[in-house]
Amino acid sequence: xxxxxxxxxVDVKPEEKSTPPTKKPEEKPVDLPAFExxxxxxxxxxFGDKVQVxxxxxxxxxxxxxxxxxxxxxxxxxxGLNYDHVESVSGVDYPQDKEIEVVYHIGSYxxxxxxxxxxxxxxxxxxxxxxxxxxxxxxxxxxxxxFYSVEFHEREIFExxxxxxxxxxDNRRLLLPEDWADLPPLRKDFAIKxx
Amino acid sequence: xxxELPPGLALQKVDERIMTLNVGPQHPGSGHMRIIVQIDGDYxxxxxxxxxxxxxxxxxxxxxxxxxxxxxxxxRPVIHDSxxxxxxxxxxxxxxxxxxxxxxxxxVRVIASELNRCIYTMYWLAIYGIFLGHSTMFMxxxxxxxxxxxxxxxxxxxxxxxxxFVPGGVRxxxxxxxxxxxxRQVNYFEKRIKEYAAxxxxxxxxxxxxxxxxxLSRQDAIRLGTTGSVLRASGVDYDLRLKEPYDVYDELDVxxxxxxxxxxxxxxxxxxxxxxxxCNIIRQALQKMPKSGSVRTKLKPNxxxxxxxxxxxxxxxxxxxLGCYIVSDGKTEPYRxxxxxxxxxxxxxxxYLLKGEKLGNMPSVYWSLNYWPVEADR
Numbered sequence: 001x002x003x004x005x006x007x008x009x010v011d012v013k014p015e016e017k018s019t020p021p022t023k024k025p026e027e028k029p030v031d032l033p034a035f036e037x038x039x040x041x042x043x044x045x046x047f048g049d050k051v052q053v054x055x056x057x058x059x060x061x062x063x064x065x066x067x068x069x070x071x072x073x074x075x076x077x078x079x080g081l082n083y084d085h086v087e088s089v090s091g092v093d094y095p096q097d098k099e100i101e102v103v104y105h106i107g108s109y110x111x112x113x114x115x116x117x118x119x120x121x122x123x124x125x126x127x128x129x130x131x132x133x134x135x136x137x138x139x140x141x142x143x144x145x146x147f148y149s150v151e152f153h154e155r156e157i158f159e160x161x162x163x164x165x166x167x168x169x170d171n172r173r174l175l176l177p178e179d180w181a182d183l184p185p186l187r188k189d190f191a192i193k194x195x
Numbered sequence: 196x197x198x199e200l201p202p203g204l205a206l207q208k209v210d211e212r213i214m215t216l217n218v219g220p221q222h223p224g225s226g227h228m229r230i231i232v233q234i235d236g237d238y239x240x241x242x243x244x245x246x247x248x249x250x251x252x253x254x255x256x257x258x259x260x261x262x263x264x265x266x267x268x269x270x271r272p273v274i275h276d277s278x279x280x281x282x283x284x285x286x287x288x289x290x291x292x293x294x295x296x297x298x299x300x301x302x303v304r305v306i307a308s309e310l311n312r313c314i315y316t317m318y319w320l321a322i323y324g325i326f327l328g329h330s331t332m333f334m335x336x337x338x339x340x341x342x343x344x345x346x347x348x349x350x351x352x353x354x355x356x357x358x359x360f361v362p363g364g365v366r367x368x369x370x371x372x373x374x375x376x377x378x379r380q381v382n383y384f385e386k387r388i389k390e391y392a393a394x395x396x397x398x399x400x401x402x403x404x405x406x407x408x409x410x411l412s413r414q415d416a417i418r419l420g421t422t423g424s425v426l427r428a429s430g431v432d433y434d435l436r437l438k439e440p441y442d443v444y445d446e447l448d449v450x451x452x453x454x455x456x457x458x459x460x461x462x463x464x465x466x467x468x469x470x471x472x473x474c475n476i477i478r479q480a481l482q483k484m485p486k487s488g489s490v491r492t493k494l495k496p497n498x499x500x501x502x503x504x505x506x507x508x509x510x511x512x513x514x515x516x517l518g519c520y521i522v523s524d525g526k527t528e529p530y531r532x533x534x535x536x537x538x539x540x541x542x543x544x545x546x547y548l549l550k551g552e553k554l555g556n557m558p559s560v561y562w563s564l565n566y567w568p569v570e571a572d573r
């Protein structure tokens with residue numbers, strides 16, 4: 001019964017693919033929040049075209065960095081901009097780009113003007129079709145020596161996406177069973193049974 | 196702790212003096228979590244938390260369901276705090292599909308969220324009591340919790356997992372006469388929890404087991420990125436209800452409770468003080484709430500996200516900041532959903548806190564982190 005009802009929704013999906021490109025240009029340039037714009041300008045001023053500002057919203061600034069510069073930029077974010085802890089590290093799998101994006105949400109406890117701000121630092125790692133976690137090209141430099149708070153988060157990304165963090169002091173599994181031998185489970189090609 | 200934190204938490208090389216113990220899972224001192232500790236005589240020399248894998252399917256399953264059908268299953272990780280764990284998701288979906296919330300619904304949400312915070316904290320307090328062998332403190336909160344569960348049942352129709360918050364408001368309006376009943380129950384509840392001080396917080400046995408154990412300094416609490424009551428017990432005044440107000444928190448008079456000691460006693464006392472603050476917030480919200488009006492903006496049956504877009508929304512839950520990162524690619528289901536939860540973020544402090552403690556103090560230190568095992572491996 002359930003599989004019958006779900007099939008139509010799968011068929012509908014390809015039609016929807018055309019919507020994102022048409023909708024994107026519609027977004028008008030709205031007034032950017034001044035404080036957030038100041039933060040993004042400071043980073044762009046310092047690193048030039050090594051960083052790319054992806055969005056500036058109320059209380060949120062998104063920047064994209066190449067994997068070779070991520071450590072340097074993170075150090076500047078901590079020392080130059082007073083962000084002091086990482087709230088969350090997320091992985092997003094993009095199989096069509098052959099890349100895995102790792103997103104750091106960085107906040108500040110010490111600087112009261114930044115208390116409501118979150119800086120979204122994203123970087124991308126190469127994605128292997130047949131992953132051997134830890135022994136393939138899916139690697140990124142760790143930010144553990146910049147922000148202590150990423151310690152468990154990066155271990156989680158390692159086992160859920162197979163992104164190995166070079167220089168992390170404790171590259172072990174955190175959540176999965178010790179004998180897990182399948183694909184990293186949050187990749188898109190790990191399918192749930194019956195779906 | 197020194198200025199440079201030790202690299203990693205790896206267990207020590209086995210030597211004949213050091214014994215490795217598996218505490219848990221399903222142990223009266225660890226709940227659903229396994230804590231691997233190495234002890235030298237009575238003292239813990241290293242500790243490695245192993246949160247396990249219970250509910251991690253949540254994030255994967257969310258990619259297969261649309262925005263609305265995700266609601267009932269996303270609240271499973273913390274069923275006692277189901278309104279708060281849905282809150283950032285619902286706020287995020289509202290931004291992704293672009294929908295406004297009626298004023299009355301915002302107040303209803305605040306009341307439900309504060310009631311849920313008390314329900315969760317009472318459950319946590321009951322377990323904290325029984326971990327320390329204090330069975331009165333197990334029975335009193337477990338009984339008083341019923342008052343608030345009854346209120347939530349009146350409001351939502353369900354006793355534990357409410358699925359009450361939906362994008363665009365809340366599922367149902369308040370039942371008739373709810374305001375009066377709620378005010379009466381909350382006043383009684385507040386009077387009741389004040390009595391806990393005499394039986395629990397002023398109890399010399401509790402004080403001797405929690406004072407100066409597991410001390411987390413202010414600097415380390417910030418660097419390790421802890422959140423919620425763990426952070427506030429170490430002297431950092433940070434509460435998202437004040438710092439990044441969502442819904443109507445900026446119209447209410449909210450105070451946060453901060454303690455400076457950073458030991459287990461402070462960490463166990465801050466949530467109790469927060470419950471009294473919650474009672475204040477509920478009373479204010481009941482007074483300021485518009486007496487009539489819609490509580491739900493109608494949504495299209497199967498809403499889609501607007502193009503390639505991502506939001507990160509966060510709220511203050513019973514265990515600290517609760518964030519939800521949603522990546523949308525313009526379809527009816529999220530492309531990726533990540534929940535950043537307080538339990539997981541506070542867990543990082545456990546190995547540092549337990550090092551050098553006596554094994555007997557492990558339950559009091561561990562549970563004072565306001566840790567909910569199932570949430571950490573949601």
